[in-house]
Amino acid sequence: MTQKSVNRPIPDPAPIIVALDDMSEHEAVSLARQLVGLVWGFKVNDLLLNVGADIVPRLKSYGNVFCDPKLYDIPNTVANQVRILSAAGADLITIHCSGGTEMMRAAIDAREGKAKLLGVTILTAMDGATCESVYHQDVPDQISLFAGQALEAGLDGIICAPTDLGLIDTVDPDHKLWRVTPGVRPDWHTKPDDQKRPMTPQEAWTGGAELLVIGRPITGAEDPAKACGRIVEELRGS
Secondary structure, X not given: OOOOOOOOOOOOOEEEEEXXXXXXXXHHHHHHHHHOOOEEEEEEOHHHHHOOOOHHHHHOXXXXXXXXXXXXXXXXXXXXXXXXXXXXXXXXXXXXXXXXXXXXXXXXXXXXXXXXXXXXXOOOOOOHHHHHHHHOOOHHHHHHHHHHHHHHHOOOEEEOOHHHHHHHHHHOOXXXXXXXXXXXXXXXXXXXXXXXXXXXXXXXXXXXOOEEEEOHHHHOOOOHHHHHHHHHHHHHOO
C-alpha cells in the first residue's frame, strides 16, 4: 500500500525511542544518561525480566519509558501486569492485539497514571510467509483486523512496521491511534539483523509515525550520542 507523505516539523527532543535490549541495568542507565535531552525516551523489554518494574523510575530521570512486554494472557493476568507497570511510571505499555478485545479492555481498566496502551499487530520480524503460517491471512488483512480491534477496544495506539502505516490509515483515517514503529533503520546501518520490513527514519516519519523505535544503529554505535545526532539531522533535513 502506498504511504502518504506527511510534512511535519521534528519536535525537540526527537521522536526517537532507543531500544535498550540485551543490556545490563548499569549499561542501560549509562546509555540513557548519555542521550538525555536528545530523544523522547527508552524502550525496555528483557530488562523487565532482569530487573523488574524498578527499572522504570530509574530511567525516568533521563526521559520517557516505553515498557515493551507485549502482554498476552487471560484478561485478569494482563490487567495485573499493566497495573504494576503503569504504577511504576511507564509512559507506554504494549499488549498483543491477538489477545482479543476483552483482554485489551481489561488492560485499559487496570492502568494507572498517564500510561498509554499500544496494541502490537504483526511483529516486524515476520514476513508474509510467516504471517500466513501463523494467522492464516496475509499481512495487510491481519494488520487491518488487529488495528480495527484496537480501535474498538479503545487502545491509545498501535505498534506496526513502518511499511504498514498506510494500512493503519485506512482503518483509522481520523488518526485516533498513535503510530509507534519499530523496524526503523537508517541507510548507513548496513549490519544484517532480524527486521523483515524496515524503513529509514525519514520514511517512517513522513509516513505518519509519531515515534520511531531504533535500537542497534544507536546502541551498537561506537558513539551512540553521535549516531543519534546523525539520525536527528537526517530527520530534520527530510
